[in-house]
Amino acid sequence: MTTAIDTAEGLRQVEQLAAAERYLAVLVTHRGDRDPSVCIVNVGIMPHPVTGESVLAFVSRGSTAKLANLRRSPRAQLVFRSGWEWIGVTGAVELVGPDDQLDGFPASEHAQLFRDIYHAAGGKHSDLEEYDQVMVAERRTAVLLRPIRFSSNPSGTDHEEPK
Numbered sequence: 001m002t003t004a005i006d007t008a009e010g011l012r013q014v015e016q017l018a019a020a021e022r023y024l025a026v027l028v029t030h031r032g033d034r035d036p037s038v039c040i041v042n043v044g045i046m047p048h049p050v051t052g053e054s055v056l057a058f059v060s061r062g063s064t065a066k067l068a069n070l071r072r073s074p075r076a077q078l079v080f081r082s083g084w085e086w087i088g089v090t091g092a093v094e095l096v097g098p099d100d101q102l103d104g105f106p107a108s109e110h111a112q113l114f115r116d117i118y119h120a121a122g123g124k125h126s127d128l129e130e131y132d133q134v135m136v137a138e139r140r141t142a143v144l145l146r147p148i149r150f151s152s153n154p155s156g157t158d159h160e161e162p163k
Contacts, residue, residue, distance in 0.1 A: 005087075010150030011054055013080075013087045015045055020082035023121040027058075028077040029069035037069055041143075043078060044120025048144060049096070049113055050104040055144045056089060057117045062099065062139025070095060076145055087152040089145065097141030111135065113142050 005013070018025065025043045028036050041058040048055045056078055060067055070076060074093045079086060096102040096113060105113075111132045118125065125131045134140075 005150045005152060007054075007147055007150070010087065010089065010147060010152075011045055013150070013152060014056065014089060017080040017082045017085060017087060018043060018045075019122070021080070024080075025058075026079040027066060028079070029066050030073050030075075031065070031069055032072060037065055039066055041066075041078075042121040042123070043080075044117055044122070046116055046120040048146070049109070049116075050102065053146065055146055056091070057120060057142060057144050059114050059117050059135070059140050059142055062097065062141060067095065067141055067143075070143065071100070076143075078145060085153065087150060089147050090149045091145040091147045094144045094146070095141050096144065098136075098139050100141055110142075114140060117142055 023042045023044060024040055027039050027041045031037050041060070043056050043058045045054055046057050047053070070093050074095075076091065076093050078089045080089075081087075094102055096105060097110060098107075101107065114135045115128060115131070118131070
C-alpha cells in the first residue's frame, strides 16, 4: 500500500532519505520496447536553472542508455530509501548539456549548473577546474526531474525482518 503526498512534504521526505543514503536513488527510465531500465544515480534537490521551482537533479555521462531513454521518453521515476522507509517520485524530465539545450539557459552556464547539482547531491571536490574538465570530456548532461507524483509507505508501518 502506498500513500500519495503533496510536493512540499514529498521533497522534505526525499531530502531526509537521500541525506541518510549519500543521495543515492534508483532511477527508472523506459527503453524503446517500454521495458524498464534501472540504475543508481546521485540526486540532489535544487532550484530549476530557469524557473526556480524545486527539481530533483543529477548528472549523467554522455551516450548512456539512460540519456537515450530520456531523450525518447522524457519521464522518469526515482526511488529513495533508507532502512524500510522509501519514497518514489515520478516526473517530467528536461536535459541540459552539450547535446541538449534548455530554452532560456545559456550553454556558457553548463559548468556552473553541473557544480550546483554535484553540491546539491552532497558532492565535495578538491579541484573544481578538474571536475569541469571531466564534465566536458565525458559530454555530461544534467537531468532535471520536475516532481509530478510522490508515493511512499505509510508512516509508522511495522516491518518484519526477514528470517
